[in-house]
Amino acid sequence: MGRDLSALFDPVSVAVVGASDDPAKYGHAIAAQALRANGRRPVHLVNRRGGTVLGHTAAAGLSAIGEPVDLAVISVPAAGFEDAVEEALHCGARAIVAITAGFAETGDAGRARQRAVAERVRAAGAVMVGPNCLGIADNTTDLFLASDTFDPGGVALLSQSGNLALELQLRFRPHGLGFSRFVSLGNQADVTLVDLLADCARHEGTRAIAVYAEDFADGRAFAEAAADAGKPVVLLTGGRGDASARSAQSHTGALTTSADVVTAACRDAGVELVATPRELTVVLAASQGARRAAGRRVAVLTDGGGHGVVAADAVEAAGLTVPELRRPTQDHLRRALWEQSAVANPVDLAGMGEQNPGSYADTVSALLAAEEVDAVLMTGYFGGYAAADGGLGGGGTALADGEQEAARLIAARHQAGAKPLVVQSMYPGSPSCRTLAAAGIPVFGATEDAARALAATAPAASPAAVHTGVTPLPHPDAPLREAGYLPTRRALEAAGLAFPAAREIHGEAELLAVTEEFGGPYVLKALHLLHKSDAGGVALGLAGPGELRAAFREMHARLGASSYSVEAMADLSDGIELIVGVHQDPRFGPVAMVGLGGVLAEALRDVAFALAPVSAERALRLLRGLRTAALLDGVRGRPAVDVSAAAAAVETITAFAAAHPEIAEIEVNPLLVRPDGVLALDSRAVLA
Known part of the structure; x- marks a missing residue:
């Protein structure tokens, strides 16, 4: 249910502590606003000097009111704030609006004072907005406790x-x-x-x-x-x-x-x-x-070619489409309009609106009814015929009357349907446009605003942009104590992520023993380096024991690492390299990233983000939303890769990271996705 804030928005009574006759003080503005609703509930003004404030008797303190106070607005100097809060709680306040400043925003000492006050308020079973706020208002309960109306x-x-x-x-x-x-x-x-x-x-x-x-x-x-x-x-x-x-x-x-x-x-x-x-x-x-529009297809209607072209560009810039209308719709429009009208999309009345304003209504109706149209944008001069400030109709001619009637017809046909209609007009304040607005049709003076409004009503542009909700965080697992390559890899393997065979070695003797366990080709990695490739700490495609030994001697002479990992070399020929990582954000917690990986991850930056953990279904949408998603389905003779296995791997990695809040950053790069499954080829983690 959440916290009970009823005393904050619909209190039984209100007291303004620090009410003042001095217009320079915030307590003056708050008191004046609070008194606007004096008939709804008792409003008490408190000033330490007593007397009157704004012509009303002021109590010298909350205790002097003589009855309980449900909500107290406190606008006093910081030095007296704690005492005012204490008195409010003593007088039964269930809610406090703290205008007073000088707390967490001033540094550690102020933060400590603020924390102590908040703990006292909660201990009393009350709620507090602020401190350092500018007030609240609730028009549904006639509560006016801010300086403005x-x-x-x-x-x-x-x-x-x-x-x-x-x-x-x-x-x-x-x-x-x-x-x-x-x-x-x-x-x-x-x-x-x-x-x-x-x-x-x-x-x-x-x-x-x-x-x-x-x-x-x-x-x-x-x-x-x-x-x-x-x-x-x-x-x-x-x-x-x-x-x-x-x-x-x-x-x-x-x-x-x-x-x-x-x-x-x-x-x-x-x-x-x-x-x-x-x-x-x-x-x-x-x-x-x-x-809400069912899709992202927009029909543009205008009575001037220029407005139609500009509007179509704005619609497409907003991520929507302006498709050519189908033949039946075009034929219907040709019968309704005159010969010079354009009917493909944008639909241009080409001056017919001046001869017959009703043509706007007829065309809007046809476009809203068209199966290939999800929303309509009417743009340009409509509104100008009935405008009194420069329009052709001058506010009182037969043309103006015709436009007003057209506006009423458009409003009626819009209300009878379910598709969004948005209007951009050179005269957004005209009587005709006000008629449209009164019927719930958004009217704007700027074309880009009308296009943005339509985008707000449209479904997601790509699978990655679909609203999926926020997956709850799992209970934390036992924390990792080491974040090196092998400990991280072992932890991910235990979570269900597949890696090639690997062994840690410290010298040539162990190196040669590994070649008896599994065959080549091999990969040699110097351990305890965060970015191994950048440091020259990775050697790939080592065909047999001889090449492996030579690579080890060269790498050890150059880097002198304390240990190395010898791994089976995965077949990269039919695979796609992805990057999957999780970054611990201080405000939003674990945030997942998926994208095209390997050594070009940062250069290409073809990545998508989501709050972790990420389900396999969500991961599939993210992968399908990448710019390079076509690679996953095979291009230029290459086979399609196992995208479902990649999505499952994303779920495994992000669930693991979400269960380990001690990990500041973790990534698997590359995650090799092949036609027959996935292999994690490298991983790294950084502890917080």
């Missing part, structure tokens, strides 16, 4: 930025979007983003959840909560650069950036990841109608 609607915003909330408010309005809830996350000393996400998922007044987060803390728990939300979750986050890969000691670590991890977590959890407040707004506008 938020338009009501169905979006819950959980944000580490207050100014971002103000920008989103402005961007939401043209699309009829508003807020069910707003929570400024602050330092998350007690109530976390995950707690709030889970509560908003249960909240009937919330239809979609928007998140702005710079630090996830427990990113894996966030992904799990988002996957279980049952509502659209849209994430805007920063800091997705590649700094985390700089100190990596394996190919896996070097190839895994923070952006890769966040993207993989969002994909697995079904979260829409966006880069800007504008894109966040576009995706939320697209989710309003809860329509």
Whole structure:
């Protein structure tokens, strides 16, 4: 069920501690907002001087109120914060909104104070948002405890930025979007983003959840909560650069950036990841109608060739397709439109809209009905005939009236179907476009926004991009004590991964004894080197004992390793080399990487990521999503390889890594996939 946050969002009573008449103080803004809902529940203002605040009697302390307080907003100097919390708990507070700053964000001493306060709150059975937050609001319960007013609607915003909330408010309005809830996350000393996400998922007044987060803390728990939300979750986050890969000691670590991890977590959890407040707004506008396209095929409708070409390019840039319409659809459109209209896709009315605005409605209806179309983008001038600010109709002509009627017909036909329809207009605020928007049809002024909105309604572009959920972590196994090549290899073999025969040797006598156990060709590896190939510590294709001995003498003279591994040389002729690795991310836990491997792993960077452990079914999707996936099925006379065996090996490796949190990085490279199975040819691990 998650934590009970009912006292936070629908308290019996509220007290604002630090309420003030001074407009420069945050307690002034909070108090003014809180009083807006004074009829819903008692609102008490507390100022240590007593008197009046904003024309209302102020108590000198919470205890002076004379009745229990369910939720206390604390906006006092940091020096008095602990005392204010203690008094609030003494007065029965079940929830605290801590505006006061000066804690974990200031260093170790502040972090220790913050931890102690959070422990005290939890011990009392209460909950606390903050400290260092900007307040909360819930339009569904008339709870206004932030400095600004938020338009009501169905979006819950959980944000580490207050100014971002103000920008989103402005961007939401043209699309009829508003807020069910707003929570400024602050330092998350007690109530976390995950707690709030889970509560908003249960909240009937919330239809979609928007998140702005710079630090996830427990990113894996966030992904799990988002996957279980049952509502659209849209994430805007920063800091997705590649700094985390700089100190990596394996190919896996070097190839895994923070952006890769966040993207993989969002994909697995079904979260829409966006880069800007504008894109966040576009995706939320697209989710309003809860329509999902069955495929990625888009029909573009315009009344001007230029808009159609630009829109088609934008649609394809968003990862969608603009296929040529089938003959029956084209024939139907030719009968409905005039001779100069283009009907292949994009469909261009070629000026017919000015003669008969109803042609827009007729064409939209035909395109929504076409089997080869999954969604429709109408772009260009529609809206201009009825616009009062420069459109042809001037807001009052027969042409304007015709466009308005066309808008009503489009809205009706859209509502009768199930396919998404998105509109881009030069006049998005016109009466006709407002009619469309009121019917749940997203309307945008920018073509790229309309294309992005359609992409948000479409299914995954590739098997690797399919939302699969987050697999729970297994119980930890007994930790590895050594991370050398042979201990790691033995542990993986015990987990079920196949390797060629191998023996550890320390000198020539042992070397020759190995040749009596199994025949050549051989591989010789110098042990205790992380990147053996880079150091010249691997010799391949040694035909017999003589070549093996010569390679050993040369390598030992050059490297002087304490021991070596002699291994049976695998047949590489019909195989594909993959890389499979797991990197322990501090926020999201184990993250798996699969891709084309061997010595070119970093150069080609044809890799895919997922939260580990990865099931064989999921691994198969990741492998099929690689750019070079065609190699797996055989090209230029080469046979297809056993992709199912490769997927099973990925499951084995990632399950092993997930059960060993002490491993910071582990990889098998190359994992040789042949027509008849797989062999792990090399492995490495780095302990945390």
